Amino acid sequence: MLLKFQKHLAENLPFLKEKKLLLALSGGLDSMVLAYLLKESGCNFTMAHCNFQLRGNESDGDEKFIRDFASQNKIELFVTRFDTESFATDNKLSIQVAARQLRYIWFYQLLEENKLDYILTAHHLDDNLETFLINLTRGTGLDGLTGILDKNNRIVRPLLNFSREEIRNFAVENKIEWREDSSNASDKYLRNKLRHDIIPMLKSLNPSFLDSFQDTLNNLQQAKSLAEDASVLVYKQVVSEKENQKHFNISELKRLANYKAYLYEWLKPFGFRAWEDIYELTEAQSGKIILSENYRLLKDREYLILEPVKEKDSGIYEIIGNEIKTPIPLKISETDQIIKASDTHRIYVDKETLKFPLHIRKWQEGDYFCPTGIDGKKKISKYFKDEKMSLSEKENTWLLISDNKIVWIIGKRSDRRFYVSNTTQQILKIEILK
Template identity: 85%
Template sequence: MLLEFQKHLAENLPFLKEKKLLLALSGGLDSMVLAHLLKESGCTVALAHCNFQLRGNESDGDEKFIRDFALENKFQLFVTRFNTESFASDNKLSIQVAARQLRYIWFYQLLEENKLDYILTAHHLDDNLETFLINLTRGTGLDGLTGIPVQNDKIVRPLLNFSREEIKNFASENKIEWREDSSNSSDKYLRNKLRHDIVPILKNLNPSFLDSFQDTLNSLQQSKSLADDASVLVYKQVVSEKDKQKHFAISELKRLPNYQAYLYEWLKPFGFKAWNDIYELIEAQSGKIILSENYRLLKDREHLILEPILEKDTAVYEIIGDEIKSPIHLKISTADQIIKPLDSNSIYVDKETLKFPLHIRKWQEGDYFCPAGIDGKKKVSKYFKDEKMSLPEKENTWLLISDHKIVWIIGKRSDQRFYATNTTQQILKIETLK
């Protein structure tokens, strides 16, 4: 196995050569074998051990075992202890997720503080199979069926090509000691149930099952690569980006033979889960929204609009002097006459109708104004509906306010109560600037 491992490093992981490596060492079979392989291969390795304090004396025994091993073999060693149960409870996480978060945060801190290059973990082929089966049961799509990546950022897994049996045989042949984790024998976790009950059956059905699995994994990874390439090419035809929004052209989506697959690839990084609702959004009425934790997908007339969910700006901004630049750039100046035709970026008002200071805010339920051409007043929400404005357009619309009255739906429509006329004594021009 040593020669195969060294060949694997040379052919597939040459960037590890002469780098400073940090090995995550639990004391179990896999990580202890990897420590020996790296040492025999002449790699520069430091060890990192996390005591999660989950198994009482057994956890402390693992720590002592590793301290003795590092001292005997002259490895640099980093050890830390976590109150994992408390962290999991405080953050409402499972123990497994909490432990993962704690260790990788610490590992990356060690990289930065000690100028190390990569974190190595001892995941192997059987781990990859178990992960594949877990994802298969959860319906994670093609991504979940391509296995554990050999490299993910600074994390590298040099043993993914080797089976648990090969690793155990190497340990026996080289008299490598390790510690057994008693939790591995429990069927409390899904991974252990698969390891103890399902995987042995698969291996009995096909003695070359792991080899077949590796071939299948390679094929799936190649298929995923092709799908990713196609996704990038089609994305450019369908999606336009504006500020923080992504606009998916519905007409272009409908031309695709399987637009659902593309939407899944494009939207999954944003935390969406209601896929059937998303697929049906194409034919839904305008205004329907699908939410993830941090994003929303809105059906507009011609687009699906993806944007982050922002906290509603409820602030009221006072205009001091004759100009305000935030949240919108507005300038007020005197005018000798009304210049026509008017554009949507400016209005002329009678100064005597205004009560200063003026303010700017977003629209609120119950807001109304008095547009020209109608008797009485009109709700701003009704105006938005009549203008067929999308939700993002509504939310990004500002109002100019005088004494709690709407002077101008900025950039849209003004209120006739404030109009300047040819008989107005003091004309003010109010305009938006970029």
Template identity: 55%
Template sequence: MITKLRIHLTEHFPFLTHKKLLLAVSGGLDSMVMAHLFSQLPFKIAIAHCNFGLRGEESDADQAFVKSFAEKHEIPFFHTRFDTQSFAKDYKLSIQLAARELRYNWFAELLQQKELDYLVTAHHADDNLETFLINFSRGTGPEGLTGIPGKIGNIIRPLLPFSRDEIETYANENAIQWREDSSNASDKYLRNKIRHHVVPLLKEINPSLLESFSNTSSYLQQAMSMADDASRIVYRKVVTEESHQKKINIGELLVLPNYKAYLHSWLAPLGFTAWEDIYHLVHAQSGKQVFSTHFRLLKDRDFLLLAAVATENPTELYIEKGVGEVNFPLKLSFRKVNGISDAPNTVIFADEDLLHFPLILRKWHEGDDFQPFGMKGQSKKVSKFFKDEKLSAFEKEQAWLLCSGDDIVWIVGLRQDERFKIQHKTQNILQITLHNETSISP
């Protein structure tokens, strides 16, 4: 087995040469064989063990067992203990999901703190098959049918080519001891039900099941790679990236026979799961939206707009007279000038003597009105101005008003108010500039 592992590492993990590895070792058969194998290979390794505190003395005995192995082989050993049940209750997770969250977060911290390069786990061919069957039984996209990846980020799984039988045979031949987790005998968890009842039946039907599954998994991965290539090509044609959002052209999208698949490919990595709602969004009225934890997708006329969920920012900022620059929430500069010139909508010239300080930088409110530059004596609702300018809901949310008391001086980056413009009698001209990286484009 060690010869087969050496060849596999050389062919698929050549980048591991001279790297420092952290082995995730529970004390069970798979991880103890992994630890034994890597202790014979020319790598700098350390061992990490998680005590989830779920089986009382049995969990403590697992920790002591792994620690003893590490000390015997002079391998650095790190361990931690979690209150898994409390964590699961607090975050409304199953015990399995809570344990996964806890251990991978801790592993990531260890890699950084101890300056280690990769985490190594002992997932093998049977685990891969079980994961496929779990995903298949629950319903999944194509990515859920390609099995466990051999490498994802800084996590590697070099035992995936090996079956559980191979691993156990190696352990027996080399007198490797391991700890049996009593919970593995229970059918309480879906994985155990599949392991104990479904997989044996499938292996009875096809004795070469693992090899057949490996081939199928390889074909699916190749198909997914082709689909990813197509997704990137279509993305460049259909999606426009702007500073605060991405715009998906619905007309261009709907001419594609598989537009739902493209939406899934683009949005699934962002945490979206309400697929039927998303698919219906292309035909919905403007203003309808779907959320993930950190992003939202909004129907706005002929586009689907994708943006991050807004974080809480100050809703008002007071700017005293004489201030030269503010940097948050927008970057604005203020300076006195002797004259005016043609300028983009990111610059205005105001009569400083008409301004009441401190100026107020704030979000717009329903009912706000102003006198648009060039429309002397005519008021207009800010909301109507936004509509006429065809601003999306996202762009409206990003809009800021610079105010003198209750009067709007500038819808920042869009339109100045007529009442504060420069006239022939103006003596003090204040140039106010919105720097380009924060400008708003209608």
């Protein structure tokens, strides 16, 4: 196995020999074998052990075992203790998820603080099979069926091509000591039930089951790569990006043979879960919204608009002096003449028509202004409708106010009641700072 491991490093993970590595060491069979293999292969690594304080004396025994191993082999070791149960309770997490979050946060801190390059974990082929079956039982897509990656950003798993049996045999042959985790014997967790009952039955049906699984995994990973390549090409035809928004053209989307699969691929990184509701959004009325924790997907006429969820700002801001930086940066200055006609970024007004201080706020139901080209007034809501503005655009529109009158729908349209005339004595230029 040592030669096979070294060949695997040389062919598939050659960069590891030149890097400073952090081995996640639990004291169990897999991580102790990986420590042995790394040492025998001349890799430059330190070790990190988490005591989650979940198994009382057994957890403390694991810590002592690892400290002794590090001392005997003169390998640098980092150890920390977590109050895992309290963290899980406070954050409403399962113990497994809490432990995972705690250890990886700490591992990444160690990388940064000690100028290390990669985290190494001892996941192996049987772990990959268990993860595959867990995802399969819960329902999943290609992501869940392609298993654990041997390299994922700064996490590397050099044992993914090795079976649990292969690792155990190597440990026995080389007299490698390890600690047994008593929780692995319990069928309380789905992973253990698969490990103890389901997988042995599958292996009895096909003695080469792990090899068949590895071949299947490779095929699925290739299929996933093809799907991702196709998704990138189609994305450019369907989606336009505007500032912090993504606009999905519904008519272009529906021309695709399986548009739901593309929507799933594009939206899954944003935390959405209600997929059937999302698929139905293409037929919904404008204004309907689907929310994830940090994003929203809005149906707006011929588009689905994806954008971050923002806290609604309903405040009123007073302009003090000539410049305001929040929430939209404006500059107000006196000028002798109109050098450039008003446009979406600047307006010229008669100072005497204004009552100070000026204010900025979002629009409200009942707001109206007096635009040029029509007699009388026009409701802001009607203006928005005529301009075919999306819900997001409406929400992000600010008004410049003088004495409860709208001077300017900022960046869009001004009110004629404040225009410069032949009798104007003082001209103010109000512009959006870029």
